[in-house]
Amino acid sequence: RKEVEQDPGPFNVPEGATVAFNCTYSNSVSQSFFWYRQDCRKEPKLLMSVYSSGNEDGRFTAQLNRASQYISLLIRDSKLSDSATYLCVVNFYYGGSQGNLIFGKGTKLSVKP
Amino acid sequence: NAGVTQTPKFQVLKTGQSMTLQCAQDMNHNSMYWYRQDPGMGLRLIYYSASEGTTDKGEVPNGYNVSRLNKREFSLRLESAAPSQTSVYFCASSEEPVGGRETQYFGPGTRLLVL
Numbered sequence: 001r002k003e004v005e006q007d008p009g010p011f012n013v014p015e016g017a018t019v020a021f022n023c024t025y026s027n028s029v030s031q032s033f034f035w036y037r038q039d040c041r042k043e044p045k046l047l048m049s050v051y052s053s054g055n056e057d058g059r060f061t062a063q064l065n066r067a068s069q070y071i072s073l074l075i076r077d078s079k080l081s082d083s084a085t086y087l088c089v090v091n092f093y094y095g096g097s098q099g100n101l102i103f104g105k106g107t108k109l110s111v112k113p
Numbered sequence: 114n115a116g117v118t119q120t121p122k123f124q125v126l127k128t129g130q131s132m133t134l135q136c137a138q139d140m141n142h143n144s145m146y147w148y149r150q151d152p153g154m155g156l157r158l159i160y161y162s163a164s165e166g167t168t169d170k171g172e173v174p175n176g177y178n179v180s181r182l183n184k185r186e187f188s189l190r191l192e193s194a195a196p197s198q199t200s201v202y203f204c205a206s207s208e209e210p211v212g213g214r215e216t217q218y219f220g221p222g223t224r225l226l227v228l
Contacts (some may be wrong), residue, residue, distance in 0.1 A: 004155070034216075043219035044156070045201055087155070100172075101146075101217065103155035 003027075006088050014112055017078045021107045023071040023088030033064055035073050038106065044087055047073075058104040075078040078111045085109070114139050117220035119204050125226045126194045131220030134189040134223050144207045145187035146171075146217065147179060149200040162187055185209065193226045201225070 003026040013019050025031070033050035048055065050062040061074040069111055071090075075082055088104035120135045138145065143164045148156040148171075158171030163180040176198060178190045187206075191198060204221045207215040 045219065046216045073120050101158065103148075103157075104146075105153065105155045 004088055004090050004102045004104040006086075007107045008105070010108040010110055012110045012112060013078055015078060015080060017110060017111075018074065019078055020075075021073045021086055021088070023073075023104055023107075025069050025071070025088075025090045025102075027092055028066075028069065029092050033062075033071050033093040034089040034091070035060075035062060035071075036089055036103075038085045038087055040084075044103075047086070075109075078109075080111050080113065083109055083111045104105050114150075116140065117204055117206055119202075119220035119223050119224060122221065123224045125228065126191075127228050128195060130194050131190065131192050132194065133191075133224050134202055134204075134225075135186070135220050136188065136220055137186045138204075138206040138218070138220075139185065140206060140208075140218065141184070142206035142208050142218075143184070144209065144215075145162045145181065146205040146207075147177070147187070148203045148205065149173065149198075150203060150222075159189065194225075196227045199225060199227045 001084045006023045011019055035047040036044040037047045038044040048057050048062055052064055054063045059076045063072045085106040085108045087106045090102050092100045117138045135140040146161040150156045157173050159173055159177050160166045160171050160179040165184045168179050180188045204220040205217040207217045209215040
């Protein structure tokens with residue numbers, strides 16, 4: 001099984017803090033990368049895709065380092081509503097329609113007032 | 114659009130009982146998936162259907178069967194439930210088969226307890 005490893009957390013931070021999550025993946029086969037967010041007792045939802053050049057969406061910045069097989073998510077100016085579990089997801093793609101979406105176990109973030 | 118819907122939301126079974134989890138999507142997606150999520154584990158793929166009429170095993174298919182009834186519906190059947198199948202089951206769909214940059218959209222989940 002291809003592995004995706006994340007910081008286990010939990011991360012407990014005050015409002016306004018900057019927090020970073022890391023994720024490593026085990027295989028260099030052609031892939032695509034994502035961060036999903038999962039609220040307590042809810043379904044996962046896509047937060048953002050991760051592109052080779054890095055990408056930003058408001059307070060969220062995602063970075064990819066293929067050489068080190070490492071993905072990161074940075075959240076600036078944390079809000080109470082950011083409290084959730086963040087899932088690192090890697091799509092190991094073998095060509096055609098063959099591939100496998102592997103989810104990390106998730107990192108729990110709790111933002112306190 | 115309702116997106117991805119799942120029924121039932123909760124279910125309690127006794128060991129050996131059978132049941133079918135239903136999933137439907139109204140986004141005209143080609144691909145559909147069944148995952149299970151257990152405490153301390155990531156989501157694990159049970160089965161997927163890249164397109165109508167096809168199904169393939171995922172990482173943990175043992176004890177399950179699936180049917181892609183039509184483009185909208187993808188059901189998961191437990192023929193003889195075991196306590197090890199106690200889990201939260203998520204159905205998902207995506208526009209393209211696994212391998213692209215497609216986003217997967219998840220249903221709200223079914224919480225299953227097998228006694």
